[in-house]
Amino acid sequence: MSDEDDQVTCAECGFENPLEAERCQNCGADLPAAFAENLLAQVPGQEPFINKARITPAQQVHLRLLGEMLAVEGQALLLGISPRRAGYTTLRIGTSLVLFLVLLFSLLANKPVFTHPSLTSEALEARQLVYALTPGAPVLFVVDYQPGFSGEMTRLGQGVLAHILAQRAYPVFLSTHPTGPAQAEVFITDLGINTGIAYLTPDQYLNLGYLPGGPSGLLSFSQAPQQVMPLTADGNSAWQDPPLQTIQSLSDFSLVLVMTEDPDTARTWIEQAGPQLQGKPLMLLLSAQAEPSLRPYLESGSGQVQGMVSGVSGGVAYQDSAVFTLQSDTSGITWSAYSLGLWVGAILLLLAGLYGVFRLVREQENELSRGDKP
Amino acid sequence: MTQRRFPIFLLILAVAGGGIVLMGYWVDLPALVAVRNVLLRWAATLTGVAVLLGILNLLTVHWLKIIQPREGGVYSLVMLIAFVITFLVVAVDTPTGSWSVWIFRYIQLPVETSLLAILAVLLVVAVARLVVRRPDSFTLLFIGTAILFLVAATYLPGFDIPVVRSLRDWIVQVPVVAGARGLLLGIGLGVVATGLRILLGADRPYER
Amino acid sequence: MTWSSFSSADQVGMVIGFLLTLSVFSYLLRDNVLFRLVIHIFIGVATAYVAVVILYNVVWPQLLLPLGSGDPGTILLVIIPLLLSILLLARAFPRLSSAGSPPLAFLVGVGAAVAIGGAITGTIVPQVLAAINAGVTQTTFPGATRNWMDAVNWGVILLGTLATLAYFHFSARLRNPGQTPSRAAWIEEIAGVGKLFIAITLGAIFAGVYAAAMAALVERMDAMVQFLQALLAK
């Protein structure tokens, strides 16, 4: 160390700084912070430095790692990545075969084997909200799921959307994802064609397209929808149809319904758009993966979310209970195939866990046997 | 020695813009709310334009792969051809036109749904690797809860075990609410910490 | 549905969809050329679609249309974001890359403010108040045991929330040399309890992700089965 023991040399430019300085006065780079004396004792074979020298916590971490590395030098290091990958490849191919054959059999047999799920209490609330819609009531239908999740989300949302249309309400589609406009079109046209609902002419719904900017875009839209989204997804002016002229803010919609698989998207709608709703209902159609992290908002009873339907089971239950009958399912997910898939998936996860235990025991035995040899 | 340039202008732009938007959550002055709405609208528009910047970068990366004789250039050529064809069709036919929806329905949807579908297999292998990597009570509880939730979603007639389903309902209404609430509060704290470091000028990622 | 009942566009589409699905599923066997080709086509198509949507929904209505509106107020309000957008797009050319810093600084600042505001007003405060009110409203336990079960549930939720929050406590002190910095014993106890709640919560979410993946797999298998059945029943 330098002889003036109350100086700290800057690593970047070699300038001598007073001990307390956190940044080098010459080039402004970070200075190493104070040495922790007892930490030094960890590094075997190091006589302690002057106790006033400084070491940053990151160097503290490195010293500890160095200490660990020195300590384990003697033992055979178990590599982080186990060399034999073959076991996992066979597991992967085996799982693929089992799942494909089971689903193929179930889809070809096409016999309703599993009983249909029943409506949860929050799905009942959601159904009441849709029943309360008067003809011509504007409904903001937010299609905010990634196209990858369209299988689950179509099965979940088709019953709700058909119910909204059966109430003669006026859905206005919007998305905060760039893929939203096409997703909404696919969703509506599939529903219109397959279910024979005749009143799905273009003037029965509006596709506003993509709202950019995530939370800040959503905040400005909820305050001034007409200025922020003047045009529809395909570029012609949006707001002259009768039910929409009066909409000046989000609270002018009779119901705001958010369809998403990402809890952050749902949370962003709750955080940014919720306060602007002034009591108007906010309903969530959630993928099964988002339900657990959104439940605290439902249970909080602070009225942030009024109704929630989640997962394929929620969609099937909603569709069974609604007053209208959908001639055929448009999403291609029959309940029995899906349920069989879940059961087989659960069994495969259990077997995979057991396989992991078996592999662990075998690796530890090899470890021991390798250790015994001179 | 490079005197670290400290562009005060960028810092003021970030802190002032952010400060006005943040104050708007609590202060209700009409002037502040008006300025805030303008700033939010600009931020939303700029975020949309930034997507174009990202697309330009993506195209340049693939273009460089084509002109440099590195292998993998063919894939980049295929990507650029697919880009040009789709861009022309969707631009002419509008994003919700029949051709555009055709491309979306028969090219983008099958690939994305299949990418998610193969996760149903990959996650099974991942669970096996998890057990080897971390054989402790946390993993046991994690896999056990997952299996219980998958099984409790549906039942074969005659095989219904009511206790499984009411156990699932209790778990999803009590421990999961508690765990999720704790996690969300924690993540909220982390987000506030990260955001404040930027608004107080301690972190300046925009500096060159 | 027989093959002829589909329009020719749908027939071509179903063939392409079928082949693309098989190519992606082939990744389960091993990474192969077909999979990479399909992925690059997918990236090209997805990117192009987004580019056009941005032009239709952002650039045209919010940057260019107002210019022609004639009223100076809106024109002024559009000039600044238009300028910032041009500076931002200058980032695509390495020579001008420092020009793009002002819009980036503005976006980072506003983004941070929306993050803080959203996190506090949308998550931290409502969840703190919910934890206090312990609003266990929808427990489905019948009649008499209701208030006894509610009390237990309120206790478990309160304990779980606080233990999970305490699990993440980061600060630690160097208790004895030679060991890593560790936390006080009582914090480790609470963290141990929190760990159980985290495992259960993440397990429930993992089941949700697996169910979503299973729904996608069933949908893809069903599409392939429908395609083959339609083809064979020509």
Add this chain to the structure above:
Amino acid sequence: MNLANWLSPPVLGLALLLIYTLLFLFFRYRPIKKSQPSGLLSIRELAPLDQLIKSLGRALESGKGIHLSSGSGGVNGIRGASGLTGLMMLARIARKSAKNDKPPLATSGDGILNALAQDTLYQSYTAAGSRRNFDPSQGQVAGITPFSYAAGAMLAAADQPLKANLLAGHFGPEAALIAEAADRSAQLTIAGSDNLPAQATLLAAADEVLIGEELFAGGAYLQANPAHQASLAAQDALRWLIILLILAGFTLKLLGML
């Protein structure tokens, strides 16, 4: 009870924000007393980040690079905070491997994050005094929608000679595809996100995962500059304040005083 309007959302929210700011400024600028130099905050062990530091060292020895993915969440809102945290960690990685001939690869699914990643790389290379070997194409956009980004990052991980992949930002469950591709090329994957489904999926798929808010401590754990230290200390202090607030509120409510 005027206590109730104290707990009204706007007042409580503003109070928490002001308290946090004061705590941060206190921990940031408090004088470190001469008597206890070790009063410096140290952080509990975070195994995923220790693995990252170890693989940084191994990457230097083996001449392989590190791939950092800052996700596709942009810089807006909660997703943006996790993306920006990813960039803070990129700064540390870039400074450490500035002299390594295999520079770090920084992919993202968003134009802003990519521009900021290029700035961070430029900043770190200049600070490490080797601005010459900074090349902007180290920061790449691999895809613009979340799934096309995951597919693009999958191929980037498979094609580059990498030692480890650090996924630090906003992801969906499709990030498990990146972890799978990395595992097939015998690369280590260390992952952290603000999104809970991604955390649950990566807990199984990645080799090391930062759960809950551990990602947000990544900056402090690696960077060790005083601002990050102070922000983490303030975060912990506010955590216990919230725990006490909840306990106090709950008991008062039970006693019917609230």
